[in-house]
Amino acid sequence: xxxxxQSPRHEVTEMGQEVTLRCKPISGHNSLFWYRQxxxxxxxxxxxxxxNVPIDDSGMPEDRFSAKMPxxxxxxxxxxxxxxRDSAVYFCASSQxxxxxxxxxxxxxxxxxxxx
Amino acid sequence: GExxxxxxxxxxxxxDSSVINCTYTDSSSTYLYWYKQEPGAGLQLLTYIFSNMDMxxxxxxxxxxxxxxxxxxxxxxxxxxxxxxxxxxAEVTTDSWGKFQFGAGTQVVVTP
Numbered sequence: 001x002x003x004x005x006q007s008p009r010h011e012v013t014e015m016g017q018e019v020t021l022r023c024k025p026i027s028g029h030n031s032l033f034w035y036r037q038x039x040x041x042x043x044x045x046x047x048x049x050x051x052n053v054p055i056d057d058s059g060m061p062e063d064r065f066s067a068k069m070p071x072x073x074x075x076x077x078x079x080x081x082x083x084x085r086d087s088a089v090y091f092c093a094s095s096q097x098x099x100x101x102x103x104x105x106x107x108x109x110x111x112x113x114x115x116x
Numbered sequence: 117g118e119x120x121x122x123x124x125x126x127x128x129x130x131x132d133s134s135v136i137n138c139t140y141t142d143s144s145s146t147y148l149y150w151y152k153q154e155p156g157a158g159l160q161l162l163t164y165i166f167s168n169m170d171m172x173x174x175x176x177x178x179x180x181x182x183x184x185x186x187x188x189x190x191x192x193x194x195x196x197x198x199x200x201x202x203x204x205x206a207e208v209t210t211d212s213w214g215k216f217q218f219g220a221g222t223q224v225v226v227t228p
Contacts, residue, residue, distance in 0.1 A: 093158075105159075107159040108158050109157050109158045
């Protein structure tokens with residue numbers, strides 16, 4: 001089991017540029033979650049998918065953020081245009097049945113994004 | 117994470133027991149999780165407990181649940197330097213489907 005795989009591990013970009021973060025969930029998991037972690041706000045759920053369909057995107061901060069899941073083994077989180085306040089660690093997590101009850105989330109190692 | 121509360125910092129000497137506390141809000145049909153985050157890494161699942169249980173033990177880890185007070189604790193026996201990390205408590209209800217509520221995390225520092 002390779003775990004949840006995220007890329008890149010680190011991303012440094014200039015304000016106004018487009019940023020794309022990538023995630024490969026654990027094989028067989030049917031739910032995928034994007035979180036953002038900052039010192040000020042802790043862990044924030046941005047969006048989650050079940051069977052590749054977005055279920056709740058109420059945590060997406062604004063229209064500059066978008067997420068897709070074209071198939072069961074791949075998801076992207078895009079920020080366009082990026083701003084310095086987007087600097088954070090972005091985590092992807094997956095679970096087998098939607099994260100309810102005894103289906104825990106399995107996290108990737110995150111992408112540390114720095115927008116200058 | 118404001119619905120799940122944790123103390124922010126704990127210092128413990130190597131070999132002693134650590135106790136990390138958490139209070140949660142929803143008393144119905146809830147699973148409660150403990151995750152560990154080491155520097156530069158994601159959150160690693162340590163253990164979980166369902167709200168109809170009082171205690172769960174797994175090697176050096178003991179989870180205690182006080183449903184009346186909605187209080188959860190994680191005890192780490194014989195704490196080692198490798199236990200230095202941030203520990204997150206998380207709550208999820210069976211009808212909230214995917215809405216894990218995380219606490220702010222407790223930074224545990226183990227000193228020799």
